[in-house]
Amino acid sequence: MQSDNGARVAGAITAGLGATFFSITVFNAVENVLVRGDSATVSVLESLLPGAAELVLVGLGVWIYRCEDCSHVAHYVLVSMAAGATSILAIALWEAFFQQYQRGFQPLYILTSMLAAALVISALLGLYLSKYAHERRLSRRLHDRFSALFENVPDPVFGVVSRDGARRVELVNPAFEAALDVDEADVAGRPLAEFAVEHDDGTGSLPRETPTDADWVAASLTFRTRGGQREFVRLDSPLVEEPDAERDVDVYIDVTDDRQREERLDVLRRVIRHNLRNKLTIISGNADSLRDRDVEQCGELLEHLSVAADDLVSLSERAYEIEAAVASDDVETRPQPVGSLVEDAVESVRVRHPHADYEVACRPDLFASGTSALGMAIEALVENAVTHNDADAPAVRVTAALDDDGFVDVAVTDDGPGIDPATRELITGERDHDQLGHLDGLGLWLAQWAATDADGRLSFEDCETGTTVHLRVPRADPPDA
Structure with a gap:
């Protein structure tokens, strides 16, 4: 605000000087005609160029006064005007002072001296303008490169301008x-606070490693629109800015997928550690018992060891598959043939668990929008229904149909003991992920992540015989043949 006042003062001074000089020129022309009897045509022609220059000075002053961001222009204009006027006036007075001691007055010498001063001032101004034009070309080139980079960054990015304490999406x-x-027109120019909540909880960091992480990452925020919400971090340049800068630009980069990937890998690591600890405890306990028994009495303990070892092998294979899916950058959704995915999932589980009874009811022409992990998620739900059931012949029914909202609902129903409320709350996010101690399965997590990536949802329903897990994902049109 103080700089705007300075620009107005400079503009008023410039316009005032122009108006004053123009008044003098007009007065001189009128005096020449009315008092001295000079020709009106000659007086007007004499006043034409000075008057035009003085009117330009008035216009320049008005422009500076009304300009919203011209404090730097006003400074240079005033300095240049003062330097030019002082130089010409000083030379004119210098010549006039010494000519009074000479024989006669020689205005031609004064004119040539003033012309020399004007040429020096013009040359210096030309040097400055050439340098300014060169800097503008460089600035424009950098601006064009930044714009091209900004437009083509594959991650969501937005810029915020801070001025006079107000922060707006630029x-x-x-x-x-x-x-x-959302369209740029819907958010550009509006206050950042309308869409975002900034976090002061120390979350201002990039999940990925960068050489400038410590210097550039300043804070994080959640940006919400009608289309959803994403997590961003603000990047600040480590370069020192001028203390009187009126306009700061902050760039925010999307880190939603990175943080989601880190969170999922963290869950995966913790669940694997929990499973490893349990299975290794079983192996260790049974191995200790073998030392105190005869060979004839070791059959049951060896069976326990074999089962635990097989579980560890299965866990490692499943963990590798899930880790590859989680760490993959391929999160693009595409039409998936639900009937084929269900049939393949059930058949794969049937091979590993032939003692269970399987029933499938699915429309063969149904397609869903999902990532490459959708089939793996369906298989994980079917296997969960079998392995968490103590019955001699677990019954599993898998159906796929459209629900009332137009989503494809893949439902897996079992006759087991059910899923406890704490596990459901962990999977759906109602309980913090720090409380993972009692959850030893990866299948439900994989199903939840597949639903989230497809803009779907995972839900649980208690039924008379057991539990039904619903994996709902958007319907898709069949791909072009």
């Missing part, structure tokens, strides 16, 4: 528009 890139289902 621009967003196409990836931002696609991820949050």
Whole structure:
């Protein structure tokens, strides 16, 4: 605000000087005609160029006064005007002072000296303008490169401008528009606080490693629109800015997928550690018991050891598959043939667990929008229904149909003991992931992640015989043949 006042003062001074000089020129022309009897045409022609210059000075002053961001222009204009006027006036007075001691007055010498001063001032101004033009070309080139980079960054990015204490969204890139289902015109120019909540909990960090992580990452926020919400971090340049800068630009980059991937890998590691600890405890306990028994009495303990070892092998294989799916950058959804996915999932589980009874009811022409992990998630739900059931012949029914909301509902029903409320709360996010101690399965996590990536949802339903897990994902049209 103080700089705006300075620009107005400079503009008023410039316009005032121009108006004063123009008044003098007009007065001189009128005096020449009315008092001295000079020709009106000659007086007007004499006043034409000075008057035009003085009117330009008035216009320049008005422009500076009304300009909203011209404090730097006003400074240079005033300095240049003062330097030019002082130089010409000083030379004119210098010549006039010494000519009074000479024979006669020689205005031609004064004119040539003033012309020399004007040429020096013009040359210096030309040097400055050439340098300014060169810097503008460089600035424009950098701006164009930044714009091209900003527009083509694959991650959602947006910029915020801070001025006079107000922070407004300045621009967003196409990836931002696609991820949050919003147009730039809907958010540009509006206060950041309308969409975002900044976090002061120390979450301002990039999940990925960068050489400038400590210097550039400043804070994080959650940006919400009608199309959803995403997590961003603000990147600040480590370069020292001018203390009187009026306009700061902050760039925010999307880290939602990175944080989600880190969170999922953390869950995967913790569940694997829990399973390893349990199975190794069984192996260790049975191995100790073998030492105190005869060979004829070791059959049951060896069976326990074999089962625990097989479970560890199965766990490692499943963990490898899930880790590959979680760590993959391929989260693009595409039409998936639900009937084929269900049939393949049930057949794969049947091979490993032939003692269970399986029933499938699925429309063969049904397609769903999902990632490459959708089939793995369905298989995990079917296997969960079998392995967490103590019955001699567990019964599993898998159906796929459209629900009332137009989503494809893959339902897996079992006749087991059910899923406890604490596990359901962990999977759906109602309980913090720090409380993973009692959850030893990866299947439900995989199903939840597959549903989330497809903009779907995972839910649980108690039924008369057991539990039904619903994996709902958006319906998709069949791909073009």
